[in-house]
Amino acid sequence: xxxxxxxxxxxxxxxxxxxxxxxxxxxxxxxxxxxxxxxxxxxxxxxxxxxxxxxxxxxxxxxxxxxxxxxxxxxxxxxxxxxxxxxxxxxxxxxxxxxxxxxxxxxxxxxxxxxxxxxxxxxxxxxxxxxxxxxxxxxxxxx
Amino acid sequence: xxxxxxxxxxxxxxxxxxxxxxxxxxxxxxxxxxxxxxxxxxxxxxxxxxxxxxxxxxxxxxxxxxxxxxxxxxxxxxxxxxxxxxxxxxxxxxxxxxxxxxxxxxxxxxxxxxxxxxxxxxxxxxxxxxxxxxxxxxxxxxxxxxxxxxxxxxxxxxxxxxxxxxxxxxxxxxxxxxxxxxxxxxxxxxxxxxxxxxxxxxxxxxxxxxxxxxxxxxxxxxxxxxxxxxxxxxxxxxxxxxxxxxxxxxxxxxxxxxxxxxxxxxxxxxxxxxxxxxxxxxxxxxxxxxxxxxxxxxxxxxxxxxxxxxxxxxxxxxxxxxxxxxxxxxxxxxxxxxxxxxxxxxxxxxxxxxxxxxxxxxxxxxxxxxxxxxxxxxxxxxxxxxxxxxxxxxxxxxxxxx
Numbered sequence: 001x002x003x004x005x006x007x008x009x010x011x012x013x014x015x016x017x018x019x020x021x022x023x024x025x026x027x028x029x030x031x032x033x034x035x036x037x038x039x040x041x042x043x044x045x046x047x048x049x050x051x052x053x054x055x056x057x058x059x060x061x062x063x064x065x066x067x068x069x070x071x072x073x074x075x076x077x078x079x080x081x082x083x084x085x086x087x088x089x090x091x092x093x094x095x096x097x098x099x100x101x102x103x104x105x106x107x108x109x110x111x112x113x114x115x116x117x118x119x120x121x122x123x124x125x126x127x128x129x130x131x132x133x134x135x136x137x138x139x140x141x142x143x
Numbered sequence: 144x145x146x147x148x149x150x151x152x153x154x155x156x157x158x159x160x161x162x163x164x165x166x167x168x169x170x171x172x173x174x175x176x177x178x179x180x181x182x183x184x185x186x187x188x189x190x191x192x193x194x195x196x197x198x199x200x201x202x203x204x205x206x207x208x209x210x211x212x213x214x215x216x217x218x219x220x221x222x223x224x225x226x227x228x229x230x231x232x233x234x235x236x237x238x239x240x241x242x243x244x245x246x247x248x249x250x251x252x253x254x255x256x257x258x259x260x261x262x263x264x265x266x267x268x269x270x271x272x273x274x275x276x277x278x279x280x281x282x283x284x285x286x287x288x289x290x291x292x293x294x295x296x297x298x299x300x301x302x303x304x305x306x307x308x309x310x311x312x313x314x315x316x317x318x319x320x321x322x323x324x325x326x327x328x329x330x331x332x333x334x335x336x337x338x339x340x341x342x343x344x345x346x347x348x349x350x351x352x353x354x355x356x357x358x359x360x361x362x363x364x365x366x367x368x369x370x371x372x373x374x375x376x377x378x379x380x381x382x383x384x385x386x387x388x389x390x391x392x393x394x395x396x397x398x399x400x401x402x403x404x405x406x407x408x409x410x411x412x413x414x415x416x417x418x419x420x421x422x423x424x425x426x427x428x429x430x431x432x433x434x435x436x437x438x439x440x441x442x443x444x445x446x447x448x449x450x451x452x453x454x455x456x457x458x459x460x461x462x463x464x465x466x467x468x469x470x471x472x473x474x475x476x477x478x479x480x481x482x483x484x485x486x487x488x489x490x491x492x493x494x495x496x497x498x499x500x501x502x503x504x505x506x507x508x509x510x511x512x513x514x515x516x517x518x519x520x521x522x523x524x525x526x527x528x529x530x531x532x533x534x535x536x537x538x539x540x541x542x543x544x545x
Contacts, residue, residue: 075510078502079542109412110499110520112527 012043059117064139066106066132068117076114083139084108088129092122104128147212147223154211154274155204157250213272215286220260222270232270234260240387240412242287244280244380245271251378256280260287281380288368288382300369300435301362301424308404309357312426315398318349357425364438371423383421387411388439390493390526391423393432397487405432409439410493410524421524440492442478452482453541458512459532472517472530474544479519481528493521493528501545503538517541 016039023032049072057070065081089105096102102125105116120128203226211224220239222232241261250256250273257273258280275283313319322343329339358375371381390410399405407424424435436444452473459467471482479498481491498519505515515538517530530541 073507075505076502077542078500079545080500084499108499108520109522111523112518112520114502115500 012039012046016040016043054119057118061128061131068114070114078114080106080108080115081139082132082135085132085136088133088136090125090129102126104132106132147214149208150211150213150272151255151274151276151279152208153253153255155207157247157253157255157274159200159204215283220270220272220287222272234262234270236287238262239287241384242284242382244277244284246277246374246378250274258283258287284380284382298364299361300364300438301360301427301431304357304360304426306354306358309354309360309426312357312399312402312404313350313353315402316349316353316396318346318353320398322346322350353425356422360425362423362435369423369438371421373425381421383409383411383423385439388494389497390491390521390524390528391436391439392489392491392526393436393444394489395484395487399426400487403429405429407432407435408525410521410526412522436492440478440494442492444480444490444492452480453530453533453537455514455532456534459514461512462506462508462514463532467532470531472533472541474541479528479545481530483531491526491528493519493526495545497521498528498545501542503542517545519545 016036019036019039020032023029023036052072053070056072056075059069060067064083065079067077067079069075069077085106086109087107089107090102091105092102096119100122101119102122103116103118104120104125108115117125117128207224207226210226210229213223214221217236219236220234224230239260239262243259243261245257245259247257253274254277255274256277257271258275260270260272262269272283273280314323325339325342325346329343355375356373358373360371360373363370367385369383369385371379371383373379388409388411392408392410394406394408395404396406404426405424405428406422406426408422411421423439424432433444436442452471454472455463455467455470457467459470463470466483466485469483469485473480473482474495477495479493479495481489483489498521500520502518502520503515504518509515509532513535514532515535516532517538519528521528530538533541
């Protein structure tokens with residue numbers, strides 16, 4: 001959660017502050033409100049939205065399939081049978097490394113579908129990858 | 144069968160197309176200045192350099208050609224090339240998703256073609272063998288597909304599509320109508336007509352693509368494969384293995400209703416370049432389309448909407464104002480089918496065993512109305528199967544069933 005907050009918010013907040021500051025310096029209230037206002041609003045909106053999204057981002061390991069849910073306004077729930085998983089990606093960006101997190105992506109033969117679990121603790125991500133890969137191997141279904 | 148065969152000697156020239164052209168231009172330039180009697184030392188130097196370049200290029204391409212070979216065994220196709228870094232590409236024949244003969248424009252001028260072997264696994268997972276003489280290429284494709292060359296013409300499933308059908312069909316698609324409308328408006332307006340040029344170009348290109356893809360389109364069934372050939376500028380031949388078909392979509396743009404025409408596309412594993420995927424019928428009658436689907440999927444599909452099956456509840460008109468009462472979803476033991484469309488019409492059929500994953504999507508408006516859409520993910524291709532705007536309990540029941 002903190003990763004996404006820190007990844008998205010500072011940029012937005014900084015931009016908003018810069019816009020407001022420039023507007024104030026040039027004594028142009030219009031510029032400050034038109035540019036800075038929406039950015040500030042977006043930042044506050046994200047401040048509220050991200051924790052809610054994180055709360056809704058869940059996964060559940062069932063006997064035959066893995067279920068991933070995400071989203072606040074546009075909710076999705078994906079059911080991925082283990083046997084359909086072609087390969088599993090584990091990724092870690094610089095900010096994620098700082099906080100010891102990893103993202104796990106389950107790739108099927110289909111390009112669509114929301115199949116990524118973000119912000120897992122590193123050890124948990126690796127353990128989950130092992131488990132999923134093992135089950136995928138056992139239950140492999142041909143294309 | 145296992146001897147190494149060489150590609151056509153013109154291959155290096157065609158592969159290196161641009162460079163050859165540049166050198167030729169340079170040479171031509173040098174020659175003309177020389178011929179004009181401008182025998183200055185500089186020109187002679189230029190001519191000398193060009194001659195040397197041509198000689199080196201010729202020698203290199205000769206060497207390159209000598210090491211470019213291919214072999215077909217009963218289990219695999221091997222393509223070797225590369226002068227300094229030797230590259231060997233092998234494809235197991237039983238893993239080949241499609242084998243086709245491609246005729247690029249320049250090669251076609253020389254009567255040459257490529258044999259393209261598609262394997263599942265991303266963009267660069269194909270082997271292009273070539274260039275070869277067209278007859279050799281056709282023979283090679285059949286050799287790869289059937290173990291040995293056959294002359295079986297097969298059973299015609301789609302007879303050649305005449306231009307008098309494909310051209311009006313192209314003009315009756317959205318792009319066609321936009322192209323015509325924008326041309327008319329642009330010529331009607333004295334000023335600012337130029338603003339429409341990009342639009343005309345873009346939509347005109349779509350129309351051209353359609354006509355090109357439907358020109359002399361024929362499909363024949365040979366054993367377990369469907370052979371497709373078409374093309375105005377680039378003659379293409381494609382081979383579709385029936386048991387590799389995951390899903391088909393039969394579709395009718397609004398204006399095609401006047402003529403009763405349909406289009407059929409399929410999703411095949413490893414053939415997902417672009418969303419156009421593989422078209423097995425660019426434009427044809429309903430009978431041809433249904434016969435084709437029966438051949439590919441083993442079931443008769445009537446594009447008219449069935450009475451049974453899942454449908455959107457009445458309040459769905461808020462999210463899907465036009466189609467809400469014309470959306471049906473049917474799940475049988477083997478198939479998942481989606482019917483939709485009031486103005487145009489579309490019907491998608493997928494094998495249940497090829498569904499990769501299922502997901503439920505609920506937007507903000509959907510949540511207020513208690514609606515949700517169930518998407519069934521298939522391999523990359525033109526077909527998508529969704530149960531749109533179902534009432535919440537229906538959606539959960541469907542998900543559980545899948």
